[in-house]
Amino acid sequence: MDDAVITVRGLRKRYAAVEAVAGIDLEVSRGEIFAFLGPNGAGKTTTVEILEGFRRRSDGEVRVLGVDPAHAGSAWRNRVGTVLQESAAEPGLTVRECMQLYAGYYDAPRDIGETIALVGLQGTEETLGDQLSGGQRRRLDVALGLIGDPELIFLDEPTTGFDPSARRAAWSVIEGLRELGKTVFLTTHYMDEAENLADRIAVIAGGRIVAEGTPQTLGGRERMATRISFTLPDGIGSDDLPLRASTQNGRVAIESERPLADLKELADWALARGLELPDLDVRQPSLEDVYLQLTGGPE
Ligand code: ATP
DSSP states (O other), rough: TTEEEEEEEEEEEEEEEEEEEEEEEEETEEEOOOEEEEETTTSSSHHHHHHHSOOOOOOEEEEETTTGGGGOOOHTTTTEEOOSSSSSOTTTOOOOHHHHHTTTTTOOOOOOHHHHHHTTTTTTTHHHHHHHHHHHHHHHHHHHTTTTSSSSSEEESSTTOOOOOHHHHHHHHHHHHHHHHHHEEOSSSHHHHHHHHHHEEEEEETTEEEEOOOOTTGGGGGGGEEEEEEEOOOOOOGGGGSSEEEETTEEEEEESSSSHHHHHHHHHHHHTTTTTOOOEEEEOOOHHHHHHHTHHHHH
């Protein structure tokens, strides 16, 4: 595939007795935001570090921007940006100085002021990196990852510890990368983040890819039953309901393959009896429901 930025075939990584990555295939295309999800210990960091050229694989084929990261040189490194979980800010340097230092590592860095603005750090240029708030420091990390104007950016849990508005702001920064035509490989534990940002998602569990798809189709989500739920009206038993339902603590749940028809039947039944269906809720499984199913339930 011409526009493949990352191609992985049969990737394996063993650490003594542990097979952390047990033969995975991945393909990420140019301009995509690709989210890599999985529970703790699933093999995400190991995979990402192999793709970044920081870790050797035991087996398999890996191409990142057409090059094997295990043998890549500085020209390749110039094309790849990494934003790690730990902060990269240098102690004692201001935001601008930090950016200048990092810009010096690259052949053709981005404009410093423009990059600071892209991550929403305008006005903090003269602030010391270690005096930034946690959220601002993370933005500086993203800015440092972008300063070399990479084609491909690895973002490792970019919004961990952010408050809700800082997360939204970070999402628009990541959206901005899409508009710049960058390819983003995003590792996250937040389903709403993957749902909002990702074009495609792969889920890894126990070193294997257990599902791959768009946020809408992952794990067959679009074909899963819709859940209709409501509080059992006073004086009604679950046996009185017109549809097969399960009841727990007075809350009725109906798994429906044809939600519109089932809702009509339910509404007709309730209206004929002058009943309300309190707290009526109709919903498709969330990405989190699907993810928990794929990875074996809550940890
Ligand atoms: P998390 O979400 O907790 O960061 P992860 O999906 O990134 O987890 P990895 O860090 O890739 O998971 O770890 C996968 C498995 O490999 C785990 O069982 C881990 O204990 C093991 N592992 C990781 N690094 C090493 C190492 N250097 N030596 C031995 N075992 C390791």
